[in-house]
Amino acid sequence: MSLKVNDLVTEFATRRGVVEALHxxxxxxxxxxxxxxxxxxxSGKSTVVRSVIRLLVPPGRVASGTVEFAGRPLLELRESExxxxxxxxxxxxxxxxxxxLNPVLxxxxxxANIAKAHGVKADDGARRRAVDLLAATGVSDPERVIxxxxxxxxxxxxxxxxxxxxxxxxxxxxxxxxxTTALDLTVQRQVLDTLRRLTVESGRSMLIVTHDLGxxxxxxxxxxxxxxxxxxxxxxxxxxxxxxxxxxxxSLLSSASPPIEPAEAEVVPSQPLEVATWPSSK
Amino acid sequence: xxxxxxxxxxKTFQTPQGRKVLAVDxxxxxxxxxxxxxxxxxxxSGKSTLGRLLLRLHEADSGSILLDGxxxxxxxxxxxxxQRRHWQIVFQEPFASxxxxxxxxxxxxxxxxxxxxxxxxxxxxxxxxxxxEEVGLSAEFLDRRPANLSGGQQQRVGxxxxxVTDPSIVVLDEPTASLxxxxxxxxxxxxxDLQRARGLTYLFISHDIETVRNFCSRVAVMHHxxxxxxxxxxxxxxxxxxxxxxRLMAAAMPxxxxxxxxxxxxxxxGNS
Ligand SMILES: Nc1ncnc2c1ncn2[C@@H]1O[C@H](COP(=O)(O)OP(=O)(O)OP(=O)(O)O)[C@@H](O)[C@H]1O
Ligand SMILES: Nc1ncnc2c1ncn2[C@@H]1O[C@H](COP(=O)(O)OP(=O)(O)OP(=O)(O)O)[C@@H](O)[C@H]1O
Ligand SMILES: [Mg+2]
Ligand SMILES: [Mg+2]
Numbered sequence: 001m002s003l004k005v006n007d008l009v010t011e012f013a014t015r016r017g018v019v020e021a022l023h024x025x026x027x028x029x030x031x032x033x034x035x036x037x038x039x040x041x042x043s044g045k046s047t048v049v050r051s052v053i054r055l056l057v058p059p060g061r062v063a064s065g066t067v068e069f070a071g072r073p074l075l076e077l078r079e080s081e082x083x084x085x086x087x088x089x090x091x092x093x094x095x096x097x098x099x100x101l102n103p104v105l106x107x108x109x110x111x112a113n114i115a116k117a118h119g120v121k122a123d124d125g126a127r128r129r130a131v132d133l134l135a136a137t138g139v140s141d142p143e144r145v146i147x148x149x150x151x152x153x154x155x156x157x158x159x160x161x162x163x164x165x166x167x168x169x170x171x172x173x174x175x176x177x178x179x180t181t182a183l184d185l186t187v188q189r190q191v192l193d194t195l196r197r198l199t200v201e202s203g204r205s206m207l208i209v210t211h212d213l214g215x216x217x218x219x220x221x222x223x224x225x226x227x228x229x230x231x232x233x234x235x236x237x238x239x240x241x242x243x244x245x246x247x248x249x250x251s252l253l254s255s256a257s258p259p260i261e262p263a264e265a266e267v268v269p270s271q272p273l274e275v276a277t278w279p280s281s282k
Numbered sequence: 283x284x285x286x287x288x289x290x291x292x293k294t295f296q297t298p299q300g301r302k303v304l305a306v307d308x309x310x311x312x313x314x315x316x317x318x319x320x321x322x323x324x325x326x327s328g329k330s331t332l333g334r335l336l337l338r339l340h341e342a343d344s345g346s347i348l349l350d351g352x353x354x355x356x357x358x359x360x361x362x363x364x365q366r367r368h369w370q371i372v373f374q375e376p377f378a379s380x381x382x383x384x385x386x387x388x389x390x391x392x393x394x395x396x397x398x399x400x401x402x403x404x405x406x407x408x409x410x411x412x413x414x415e416e417v418g419l420s421a422e423f424l425d426r427r428p429a430n431l432s433g434g435q436q437q438r439v440g441x442x443x444x445x446v447t448d449p450s451i452v453v454l455d456e457p458t459a460s461l462x463x464x465x466x467x468x469x470x471x472x473x474x475d476l477q478r479a480r481g482l483t484y485l486f487i488s489h490d491i492e493t494v495r496n497f498c499s500r501v502a503v504m505h506h507x508x509x510x511x512x513x514x515x516x517x518x519x520x521x522x523x524x525x526x527x528x529r530l531m532a533a534a535m536p537x538x539x540x541x542x543x544x545x546x547x548x549x550x551x552g553n554s
Contacts, residue, residue: 012430014426015425016422038462039462040462040464040465041432041433041434041435041438041460041461041462041465042432042434042435045432046432046433047432057429057430059430095433095460096375096376096377096378096433098375098377098378099377099378138325140326144301147299148297148299148301149297149298152295152297152303154325154326154330155325155330155374155375155456156325156326156489157325157326160325177433178433178460181456181459181460182325182374182456182459182489183325183489184322184323184324184325184489184530185489185491185530185531185532186324186529186530186532187324187325211434211460211461211462211463211466213463251464252462252463252464255463255464255467
């Protein structure tokens with residue numbers, strides 16, 4: 001088992017007192033598995049993933065529950081131990097890409113800093129991998145982009161830079177919070193194919209938050225449906241989507257618009273680009 | 283009558299390394315009052331830059347922009363500031379566009395204060411609360427900071443801020459990208475109602491072709507800073523002439539499996 005979350009309760013201290021945001025969340029992400037989280041805006045999806053990797057925005061606080069990653073109790077580790085895991089063993093793609101980027105450092109420097117923070121030498125191979133990852137997520141002219149700054153990026157470019165950073169050190173688990181909201185369908189596919197190839201197809205796993213049921217359907221094996229701070233339904237995607245047990249899931253499915261009919265054009269399959277494996281695949 | 287008239291607009295960015303990026307390359311178009319023009323195009327094609335140029339949040343290199351018949355590029359800062367309330371924008375990056383130090387109340391109220399024409403503090407407060415309610419956010423959010431909101435809630439604050447002054451033109455840059463389907467539908471319904479009731483004009487930037495098809499009467503397709511195809515939503519999206527447009531639409535996901543029991547729910551809710 002890659003990730004095991006048990007009875008997680010998270011609360012926010014507000015002026016009106018303590019508000020419980022998660023009411024006892026339990027789920028698992030297995031090896032080689034992609035698990036999706038869907039649910040209404042404000043239902044607690046980001047709070048779940050931020051609780052798991054201990055990046056809650058204050059005044060958020062995990063009140064009880066356990067999180068086990070590769071056999072280690074994440075909620076009990078020291079902050080320094082956790083920092084060693086985040087970015088290396090767990091790659092995190094935040095919902096808001098620009099908040100994850102440093103405005104005053106060139107992107108290449110930011111990639112190098114990730115490596116250094118985990119005791120990996122930022123050599124030529126390191127740079128190659130960063131450029132390859134950008135190319136594999138469909139960023140055109142990555143050599144040029146990586147020499148620039150965050151403010152020069154369009155919304156969709158920033159999103160892909162953050163994805164490349166999360167994949168950079170070959171994490172065992174990728175946690176992605178709405179990773180493709182700024183991407184058109186073609187690029188979205190390419191990015192998700194790349195994520196899949198570098199995680200599940202390489203013996204790793206992924207937890208992905210999305211409001212796009214099509215993405216869940218095409219890329220996830222299992223899905224968790226959240227509603228008002230609880231998981232109201234979880235199971236295999238095909239089962240949940242054909243026979244939803246909870247009214248919220250049903251309403252979600254019924255509001256999904258019919259699929260777009262592909263225009264009569266050649267569907268160019270996204271080319272799997274070579275990504276330098278560096279420092280080394282585990 | 284055209285409420286937006288843009289002619290041969292250009293914008294080049296100069297990076298610190300001295301590199302030049304031609305982000306908008308000679309774009310011309312007009313939008314009738316009460317109309318919605320959708321803008322689609324691949325990532326980096328210049329859509330957000332165009333939206334910002336239109337409201338002079340970037341200075342164009344050349345070209346002309348008439349909004350409500352006024353040459354916006356010629357307005358002095360003070361006049362521009364006064365007109366702002368008629369021309370608003372919802373930014374693509376919800377969080378980055380909200381001042382982290384201000385409360386939601388202060389953020390949504392700010393355009394009213396800038397406009398200077400919206401009466402007393404109580405009147406403004408009421409108006410802010412009402413606008414937030416229209417985007418589905420209750421009064422409990424008024425005192426919170428942006429960081430204490432979910433992504434979709436932040437996005438709706440941005441929408442409320444753009445509508446609070448009763449504008450005539452709104453640039454919507456991926457306004458529903460962070461919203462789940464149900465809330466997305468209700469926001470689009472609200473925007474559509476406003477458009478009909480007040481004759482609002484929208485520039486609707488989105489990569490969500492399905493939404494553009496339903497929401498916009500006309501569509502422009504952007505590629506490398508230019509419009510490569512403009513026409514009615516039906517013509518452009520049903521029968522795209524440009525290979526580029528066809529490509530943009532060709533990657534639809536496989537259809538969802540049909541939900542057999544929708545509408546006849548059992549009540550076995552709870553954690554499984
Ligand atoms: N730091 C915080 N302080 C107080 N309340 C918070 C904080 N962060 C989130 N919340 C509230 O907790 C609830 C869950 O937020 P969360 O960000 O997890 O939602 P979400 O499911 O990710 O929604 P979205 O799809 O809109 O991103 C929301 O109602 C939000 O307003
Ligand atoms: N301040 C800037 N400095 C340098 N280059 C910039 C700047 N802002 C935008 N660009 C560049 O201009 C081009 C157009 O960017 P823009 O943000 O308008 O794209 P977009 O169509 O909105 O893309 P997306 O769908 O990803 O949001 C991109 O190549 C981008 O890198
Ligand atoms: Mg979220
Ligand atoms: Mg943009």
